[in-house]
Amino acid sequence: MKKKTAIIKLIEYELPECFLTNEILATDFPDWSVERIEQKTGIRVRRIAAQYECASDLGVRAAEKIFINSSCKREEIDYLLLCTQSPDYFLPTTACLMQDRLGLPNSCGALDFNLGCSGYIYGLGLAKGLIETGQAYNVLLVTAETYSKYIHPSDRSVRTLFGDAATATLIQRSSATKEIIGPFVYGTDGTGGKNLIVPTGGSRLLRSKESAEVVEDEHGNFRSQDHLYMNGAEIFTFTLISVPNAVKKLLFLSGKKMEDIDLFIFHQANKFMLEHLCKKLKLPENKFFISFKDYGNTVSSTIPIALNDALSQEKLRAGDLVMLVGFGVGYSWGATLVRWV
Amino acid sequence: MNKQEFIVLLEGVVEAEPGTITGNETIESIPGWDSLAIVSFIAMIDESLGITLSPKKIADAKSVDDLVALIGDNII
Numbered sequence: 081m082k083k084k085t086a087i088i089k090l091i092e093y094e095l096p097e098c099f100l101t102n103e104i105l106a107t108d109f110p111d112w113s114v115e116r117i118e119q120k121t122g123i124r125v126r127r128i129a130a131q132y133e134c135a136s137d138l139g140v141r142a143a144e145k146i147f148i149n150s151s152c153k154r155e156e157i158d159y160l161l162l163c164t165q166s167p168d169y170f171l172p173t174t175a176c177l178m179q180d181r182l183g184l185p186n187s188c189g190a191l192d193f194n195l196g197c198s199g200y201i202y203g204l205g206l207a208k209g210l211i212e213t214g215q216a217y218n219v220l221l222v223t224a225e226t227y228s229k230y231i232h233p234s235d236r237s238v239r240t241l242f243g244d245a246a247t248a249t250l251i252q253r254s255s256a257t258k259e260i261i262g263p264f265v266y267g268t269d270g271t272g273g274k275n276l277i278v279p280t281g282g283s284r285l286l287r288s289k290e291s292a293e294v295v296e297d298e299h300g301n302f303r304s305q306d307h308l309y310m311n312g313a314e315i316f317t318f319t320l321i322s323v324p325n326a327v328k329k330l331l332f333l334s335g336k337k338m339e340d341i342d343l344f345i346f347h348q349a350n351k352f353m354l355e356h357l358c359k360k361l362k363l364p365e366n367k368f369f370i371s372f373k374d375y376g377n378t379v380s381s382t383i384p385i386a387l388n389d390a391l392s393q394e395k396l397r398a399g400d401l402v403m404l405v406g407f408g409v410g411y412s413w414g415a416t417l418v419r420w421v
Numbered sequence: 422m423n424k425q426e427f428i429v430l431l432e433g434v435v436e437a438e439p440g441t442i443t444g445n446e447t448i449e450s451i452p453g454w455d456s457l458a459i460v461s462f463i464a465m466i467d468e469s470l471g472i473t474l475s476p477k478k479i480a481d482a483k484s485v486d487d488l489v490a491l492i493g494d495n496i497i
Contacts, residue, residue: 120457237456299456313459313476320463320473352457356464 085256086211086219087421088204089152091388092145093247093381094138095127100228100243109236111300117240122351126243126376129226135166136174138246139224140181146248152218154183159216160190161206163199163380165409166226167192178222189216196276197347197408199223199380200247201416204404205264207251221249223380227308230278232294234302238310241350243376247384256421263333265326265415272318272411275311316353318411323357326405326415334417341367341417342400343390347407348372348382369395379408396420422470427489430469434461444485451485466492 102117102124109117118124129138139162147154160182162175175190184190189210195202200223207219224246231238254260280291291305303309323346331337344363346354348371358368371386378385383404390396400420407413422430428442435442435453448454463474474491482488 311476312456313463313479316460316463317473317476320467352460352464356468359468 083255083257084212084214085254085258085260086208086251087254087256087260088387088418089250089252090146090150091247091249091384091391092142092149093245093385093388094142094145095375096129096133096138096244098128098130100126100128100239105236105240108233109240112236120352121240121376122370122372123240123243123376124373126228126241127245128228129244133226134168135164135224135226135244135246136162136168136178136181138226138244139164139222139248140178142224142246142248143178143182143220143222146220146250150250152250152252155185156218157182157184157220158188159207159210159219160184160188161203161219161221162190162192163195163203163221163223164192164225165194165196165379166224166229167194175222182220184220195412196225196379196410197349197377197382198406198410198412198414200249200383201264201404201406201414202266202412203249203380204251204261204416204418205266205414207249208261208264211251211253217253219251221251223247223384225379225381227379230308232301232303232307234294235307237299237301237312238308241377242308243378245375245378245381245385247381247388249384254421258419260419260421262416263330265330265333267322267326267411267413269318269322269411272314275314275318275411276309276409278308279305281306315349315408319349319353319357319407320360322411322413323405323407324361326407326413327361327403330403330405330415330417336401336417338363340401341403343367343369343396343402344405345369345383345386345390345402346405348375348386349377349408380406422492424489427492428485430465431462431485431488434458434465442485444489447484448482448488462488 102114167174203221210216227242405415
């Protein structure tokens, strides 16, 4: 029987036009200088969606680049996976609306899945499953996020870190005889849900006049219940435990050693977290790819953006084995290996 | 790690001049002890002692001695 092996064919990304620079942030948060913001976050600029620009708009533009830069035609896409926590509506499914906007065939499956920083790994896992069980030939995996719309402008803890972006990845069936994507490690710990959350707007807590009341926290940040809240210390502690464990488990499952990995691409959470994880795992710095300087933390898009940048900088080449690790909101985490083809 | 080494580590975390923290002050009175410093403190303790401290317990600490107590037997 002919092999049905999933491979990553192409990755594209799209950034909104508006720039949020450290100069703007230093004006809004006078306690911090431009230099201090760059030194602490490692970020030079974040890109922010326009007022009426949705995550799906960025996602459609990223996906259109796939059709420009590959031989895959839109009528060949038989599954669209959209990872987002900024959907257009509660319902319908944003991926269904994107099927129409992208001119994908009616025979195409489409679904949204709600994950953040671990989302790209889960998307690759779903795409691999669809392809290798014969359900799809060409899967379009889109990650699209506009956290900026959830952020209070006076909340330094998140405004300095997050940027908006979307990516599109074409995952195709090939006849490769060896596994190209995988194995996978997944993990979930819902006890951490409260540490990275937009409390209102869903069914659990409705938006109201009371929920919109802005209060100052103990660190001088302002937000209401309708805004994104992040407990940075708790998130950091979670990653200190979950990420090294996921890396070890993935190496065990794949029978590989650290030295067998040509490039490590972790979710680009922030400079501090990445530097610490790199040191803790004793990874060689030249194999630990960094790409947040011009985007900030773009949630589920950081890993595909980094992959694209690593390719264009020739840090990732055909034949390389790359380890991808996503972790964050949920808590949710995932890790996988990809042999670059 | 002894208490003096711990204080030096703490001074590094809050970017204070050496010798400015005596060890007897309340945490609130230490300039620079903010959310970033707490994350930095967790990282430093993880790096030097291999212990993952609970952010909630750090937030509950009132004095430098309370922080020392979190590290337990690892401080002499």
